Amino acid sequence: MATGIKTNLEWLQGSGLTVNRGVVVDEHLRSSAPSVYAAGDVAEGRDLISGAAAVHAIEPTAQEHGRVAGANMAGRDVRYRGSLLxxxxxxxxxxxxxxxxxxxxxxxxxxxxxxxxxxxxxxxxxxxxxxxxxxxxxxxxxxxxxxxxxxxxxxxxxxxxxxxxxxxxxxxxxxxxxxxxxxxxxxxxxxxxxxxxxxxxxxxxxxx
Ligand SMILES: Cc1cc2nc3c(=O)[nH]c(=O)nc-3n(C[C@H](O)[C@H](O)[C@H](O)COP(=O)(O)OP(=O)(O)OC[C@H]3O[C@@H](n4cnc5c(N)ncnc54)[C@H](O)[C@@H]3O)c2cc1C
Missing domain, CATH: 3.30.390.30 (FAD/NAD-linked reductase, C-terminal dimerisation domain)
Known part of the structure; x- marks a missing residue:
């Protein structure tokens, strides 16, 4: 039996970050707070095929998110085209x-x-x-x-x-x-x- 995944977001209550099924991020993996980035299972980012926001909760997405978020946090301008489920x-x-x-x-x-x-x-x-x-x-x-x-x-x-x-x-x-x-x-x-x-x-x- 599979029940899917549910991101643990309770600790963000009252933080002011926009959350949905995950922390909502833009194409730079940036959250609604400009200096806060989210990546991997906790992030609700762009799906490669549909373009819609999605929480994939798989390792390839976490790795790609991590690279893009890390590069942007370090001052580069890297846009993410989305992850493949x-x-x-x-x-x-x-x-x-x-x-x-x-x-x-x-x-x-x-x-x-x-x-x-x-x-x-x-x-x-x-x-x-x-x-x-x-x-x-x-x-x-x-x-x-x-x-x-x-x-x-x-x-x-x-x-x-x-x-x-x-x-x-x-x-x-x-x-x-x-x-x-x-x-x-x-x-x-x-x-x-x-x-x-x-x-x-x-x-x-x-x-x-
Ligand atoms: C049983 C199982 C099987 C899986 N099998 C696959 C598979 O076959 N293929 C696949 O692609 N994916 C699989 N996944 C999913 C994959 O493991 C995740 O998508 C991936 O690990 C997400 O990486 P992440 O860095 O976002 O989160 P995580 O790997 O969960 O890393 C988050 C880290 O943050 C730490 N942390 C949490 N809260 C805090 C805090 N307050 N302060 C500091 N640190 C904190 C945690 O301890 C953890 O080390 C599986 C997951 C599970 C549970």
Whole structure:
């Protein structure tokens, strides 16, 4: 059973900060008090896909928030374009992953199941861009794991998929051609939250 998350905001009562489901922050992760920033589980920031305010309460969002809030607190001017909602869980040897606006009732939807194994895909579209996805499949199936990464990239980059939209509608299990043709990895490598190239040890570029 899952009950979701609830941010502990009681200690902020009477502080004067604007709070909703979390501490409401602007695109700089700044609260309603100019010198107070909020990041991570306590912050209600921008969702990448919908643009709406949301509390994600996941580690990737906390890390991105922390980088942006820290940079702004240190005097830089870094705007945050929003965080991608991602949840991955293994239940009874099945991996279940959801990305972005996976429950958007207004999106165009394509879905499919495999006849030979417990595997399900749901893809949500705005035009020819993926805005959300759900994967369910055996943890032992390498394509479940691979497609989690590729689908996350396609939703996160918001890349226009053109004719691959029709291909994915026919076969939502064949993600790789769309991922490679859209050069999604290259797009995400260039994308750094702080607006500068990120380097791992050995000068390998990494997406942050
Ligand atoms: C059981 C569980 C499983 C999870 N699994 C995943 C997962 O698989 N993937 C994922 O992405 N996310 C997962 N999460 C969520 C993830 O842990 C959080 O989103 C992330 O840790 C949030 O980081 P944060 O820095 O905002 O908050 P936290 O990590 O909670 O850090 C807040 C810190 O502030 C300290 N603190 C609190 N009050 C005060 C105070 N008054 N003064 C000083 N310090 C204070 C706390 O002790 C804590 O160290 C999980 C969370 C839980 C509880």
């Amino acid at each position: 991602v949840n991955i869980v293994e239940v009874c040897h099945l991996d279940v992953a959801s990305f972005g606006a996976w429950d958007d009732p207004t999106a165009e939807v394509a879905s499919g199941v495999k006849a030979d194994r417990p595997a399900y895909r749901k893809l949500l579209w705005r035009g020819d861009r993926l805005t959300g996805a759900i994967i369910l499949g055996p943890s032992s199936d390498i394509w479940t794991t691979n497609d989690v990464g590729m689908l996350k990239g396609l939703v996160q980059s918001g890349v226009a998929l053109g004719r691959f939209k029709a291909h994915l509608a026919r076969n939502p299990f064949d993600i790789k051609p769309a991922f490679i043709a859209s050069r999604t990895t290259g797009r995400l490598l260039d994308e750094t939250i702080l607006g500068r190239p990120a380097k791992a040890p050995g000068d390998t570029p990494v997406a942050v």
